[in-house]
Amino acid sequence: MLEKDQATEQERVYRVVQIIKNEWTRLKEQVEVKTKKQRQQLKLSKEIKISQGSTESMWESAGELREFEKDLMIRDKELINSNNRVAILEKMQAAPYFGRIDYHDEDGQETIYIGIGSLFEENDNLVVDWRSPIASLYYEGNIGDDVKIKVGQQSLAFTIDLKRQFLIRDAEIVRMLDTDNVMGDPYLLEVLEGHSSYQMGAVVSTLQREQNQIVRETRKAVTLIEGVAGSGKTVVLMQKIAYLLYAFRDQLTAEEIVLFSPNKIFQEYISQVLPALGELNVDSTTFKDFMKRKVPQFKLVSHQDERLTNVALLKDSLAFYEALKRYAAVLKKRYMRFADIRFQDEVLISKEEIAALFYGIDSEGSLASKLLILQNKLLHKINLIKVDQLRAVWVEEAIMNLSNRNLRHYELQSRNKKAAEDELAEQIIDTAFEPIEQKIEALAFVRYQSQYIHFLKAVPKLVNLSDFGLNEADWKEHIAIVANHVKARQLLLEDMDAYDTLVRLLKGPTSAKKYKYICLDEVQDFSPFQLQMLKDSYPTARFVMSGDLNQNILMKRMSFEDLKRIFADDSFRSFQLLTSYRSTNEIVQFSNSFIEHEIPAGNYIRSGQKPVVIQTEGQGDYMDYVKRKVEESTAAGLRVAFIGKNYAEAERFSDELAEADIAFRSVQRDTDNSHHPVIVIPAQLAKGLEFDVVFALCQYPSQNVIDNELQIVYTICTRAMHELYFMVADREEPLLQRVDPKNYQLAEHESGL
Numbered sequence: 015m016l017e018k019d020q021a022t023e024q025e026r027v028y029r030v031v032q033i034i035k036n037e038w039t040r041l042k043e044q045v046e047v048k049t050k051k052q053r054q055q056l057k058l059s060k061e062i063k064i065s066q067g068s069t070e071s072m073w074e075s076a077g078e079l080r081e082f083e084k085d086l087m088i089r090d091k092e093l094i095n096s097n098n099r100v101a102i103l104e105k106m107q108a109a110p111y112f113g114r115i116d117y118h119d120e121d122g123q124e125t126i127y128i129g130i131g132s133l134f135e136e137n138d139n140l141v142v143d144w145r146s147p148i149a150s151l152y153y154e155g156n157i158g159d160d161v162k163i164k165v166g167q168q169s170l171a172f173t174i175d176l177k178r179q180f181l182i183r184d185a186e187i188v189r190m191l192d193t194d195n196v197m198g199d200p201y202l203l204e205v206l207e208g209h210s211s212y213q214m215g216a217v218v219s220t221l222q223r224e225q226n227q228i229v230r231e232t233r234k235a236v237t238l239i240e241g242v243a244g245s246g247k248t249v250v251l252m253q254k255i256a257y258l259l260y261a262f263r264d265q266l267t268a269e270e271i272v273l274f275s276p277n278k279i280f281q282e283y284i285s286q287v288l289p290a291l292g293e294l295n296v297d298s299t300t301f302k303d304f305m306k307r308k309v310p311q312f313k314l315v316s317h318q319d320e321r322l323t324n325v326a327l328l329k330d331s332l333a334f335y336e337a338l339k340r341y342a343a344v345l346k347k348r349y350m351r352f353a354d355i356r357f358q359d360e361v362l363i364s365k366e367e368i369a370a371l372f373y374g375i376d377s378e379g380s381l382a383s384k385l386l387i388l389q390n391k392l393l394h395k396i397n398l399i400k401v402d403q404l405r406a407v408w409v410e411e412a413i414m415n416l417s418n419r420n421l422r423h424y425e426l427q428s429r430n431k432k433a434a435e436d437e438l439a440e441q442i443i444d445t446a447f448e449p450i451e452q453k454i455e456a457l458a459f460v461r462y463q464s465q466y467i468h469f470l471k472a473v474p475k476l477v478n479l480s481d482f483g484l485n486e487a488d489w490k491e492h493i494a495i496v497a498n499h500v501k502a503r504q505l506l507l508e509d510m511d512a513y514d515t516l517v518r519l520l521k522g523p524t525s526a527k528k529y530k531y532i533c534l535d536e537v538q539d540f541s542p543f544q545l546q547m548l549k550d551s552y553p554t555a556r557f558v559m560s561g562d563l564n565q566n567i568l569m570k571r572m573s574f575e576d577l578k579r580i581f582a583d584d585s586f587r588s589f590q591l592l593t594s595y596r597s598t599n600e601i602v603q604f605s606n607s608f609i610e611h612e613i614p615a616g617n618y619i620r621s622g623q624k625p626v627v628i629q630t631e632g633q634g635d636y637m638d639y640v641k642r643k644v645e646e647s648t649a650a651g652l653r654v655a656f657i658g659k660n661y662a663e664a665e666r667f668s669d670e671l672a673e674a675d676i677a678f679r680s681v682q683r684d685t686d687n688s689h690h691p692v693i694v695i696p697a698q699l700a701k702g703l704e705f706d707v708v709f710a711l712c713q714y715p716s717q718n719v720i721d722n723e724l725q726i727v728y729t730i731c732t733r734a735m736h737e738l739y740f741m742v743a744d745r746e747e748p749l750l751q752r753v754d755p756k757n758y759q760l761a762e763h764e765s766g767l
């Protein structure tokens with residue numbers, strides 16, 4: 015029966031693919047023509063700019079220019095949409111859809127096919143976009159289920175008669191399956207049993223019901239996707255971005271979304287997910303890069319010590335953020351650091367005068383608005399000074415120094431020597447004062463760096479240092495370090511955050527970008543300060559965050575309490591994903607030994623071999639065993655990662671591997687290339703990634719205490735999809751003591767098997 019069906023389905027695939035091809039060819043031609051036209055228009059608009067000669071023609075062409083630019087922008091949008099569509103159609107030519115649902119209600123029976131984009135032939139909907147409301151049926155139900163879905167404001171109920179999944183490659187149906195409740199989701203299993211890859215792909219055909227519900231929730235201003243390792247938090251976040259772009263396509267563009275990832279390796283790992291769904295222009299960045307762009311005058315320096323110091327913990331905290339805000343409020347009354355405004359090596363308006371003007375302003379508004387008033391007052395003052403300067407000696411000298419030709423030109427224009435000289439003097443003064451006015455407009459009369467150091471000095475009065483295990487002497491010592499950094503034009507990330515926040519409090523919001531959605535993956539690695547800062551910098555933005563507070567590698571920085579405080583005024587919804595799709599049941603069980611609190615059980619999806627414990631002390635040559643396993647794995651096309659608890663341990667093991675003559679690549683920085691079948695990597699850089707085979711390097715005696723060791727080990731183990739090897743010095747290792755012996759096996763070289 016299914017075979018006969020397959021022939022019919024294959025016929026349909028051919029027909030649909032032909033229609034896709036036709037649309038693709040047509041659209042691609044259109045895009046080429048449009049791009050060419052746009053280039054010509056751009057050239058034209060440049061020429062118009064150049065022709066801006068006399069005042070009159072300048073106004074004419076400025077109007078013209080605006081028209082052109084408006085037109086270009088609309089065209090640009092169209093072009094972006096067409097480009098996205100071409101990308102989707104290109105993918106759909108190979109696999110036009112992945113699912114079919116037959117359903118009925120009292121009005122009759124319907125069949126829909128679901129793919130990554132929609133396709134019409136006249137009024138016939140040949141493929142339905144996976145993000146459309148009706149496509150929810152595919153994710154929400156199975157044969158025989160009555161499923162309610164929301165279409166606009168309406169809630170509709172349908173009964174599902176058939177759920178068919180396709181695997182189509184190059185327009186050929188490779189496999190086709192009718193699924194029911196009993197079988198579960200065989201496709202999912204097949205996908206999960208496959209090998210890891212260097213880049214994550216889109217997950218649309220096997221998105222699970224609980225994931226689909228998160229993807230489609232759009233009402234709340236803040237969404238937190240919480241879940242155990244490997245439960246698809248990143249998958250859901252990415253699919254959600256694609257969903258938002260579809261659901262709000264009339265109001266939201268890709269440029270209005272920003273996606274933060276924890277590091278560059280991860281950024282690259284997920285970089286193809288959205289393009290695979292036809293969304294090409296979402297801004298993806300790491301927080302470090304984002305800050306580097308915001309504070310370009312400083313170089314970013316990293317901590318010498320991997321551990322988060324108490325000082326860093328303080329600077330990452332909400333208490334520090336609030337201290338900064340309180341400090342800014344005090345600045346309205348005192349402590350502002352102004353610089354003299356100078357002209358021709360002389361003080362034009364002294365810092366004392368500026369301060370008197372500033373504190374004399376009676377304003378209930380923010381510090382920034384008070385500074386704006388000061389700015390206007392200063393500009394006004396400059397205007398008065400300019401009038402005063404009309405007869406100044408330096409102006410007369412400048413006129414004298416002008417060539418006769420220039421002078422003649424002015425005299426001819428005004429036909430009056432006196433008026434010509436006045437006009438000239440004004441021009442000379444305007445030019446001379448322009449840089450000063452620009453500085454005032456840029457609020458450059460505030461000494462931001464000195465103000466920041468002054469804030470740091472005030473911190474002991476604003477924060478209880480002892481809450482962070484610090485005393486005044488520690489703090490003083492730290493200020494000296496920051497002052498040296500500033501002198502050398504460099505800052506630590508947390509100083510960049512605080513410095514930029516102080517500048518924002520002084521200048522008001524300065525960012526040109528207006529993000530409507532801010533998406534954060536691995537939110538637990540952000541500091542509360544950073545999150546609050548994003549929230550205040552983009553007050554109208556909505557937030558979608560995903561994270562696992564069990565994997566708080568960078569110490570307990572973000573807590574639920576912090577999140578609740580930051581988003582206290584917003585509608586907030588958090589979801590929990592409890593099933594790990596990445597790792598085998600055995601790996602999940604083993605890894606759970608490192609979680610200190612109770613976790614609700616998720617579903618077990620698939621089985622594999624028990625994790626293997628390798629003892630490195632007194633058990634013969636374990637490196638022979640490691641070498642054999644690596645060779646077997648790479649021969650089978652599996653990717654292997656040796657993951658250390660920190661940079662030093664990864665480096666120590668790199669030496670051992672090199673000695674054992676095993677080919678590998680060491681990844682020690684987030685700009686290193688991680689594309690190699692065998693890598694050695696510290697946990698900090700492996701977050702979010704996954705490998706077929708993982709060796710957890712826990713055999714080294716700790717040289718210094720590792721904070722959050724359990725969370726780090728949990729993260730390491732949960733990077734494994736199929737095989738986990740846990741390397742310890744011996745069975746007395748406290749970490750191993752946490753694991754029930756029935757959840758692991760010993761390496762063959764030890765058990766003598």
Ligand SMILES: Nc1ncnc2c1ncn2[C@@H]1O[C@H](COP(=O)(O)OP(=O)(O)OP(=O)(O)O)[C@@H](O)[C@H]1O
Binds near residue numbers: 202595
């Ligand atoms: N519905 C699904 N269908 C197929 N694969 C899935 C599904 N959900 C998750 N996966 C796969 O499971 C793996 C883990 O997903 P993902 O990286 O999104 O999890 P995570 O919760 O972000 O993990 P971690 O917190 O450990 O980084 C990926 O390979 C992903 O493709």
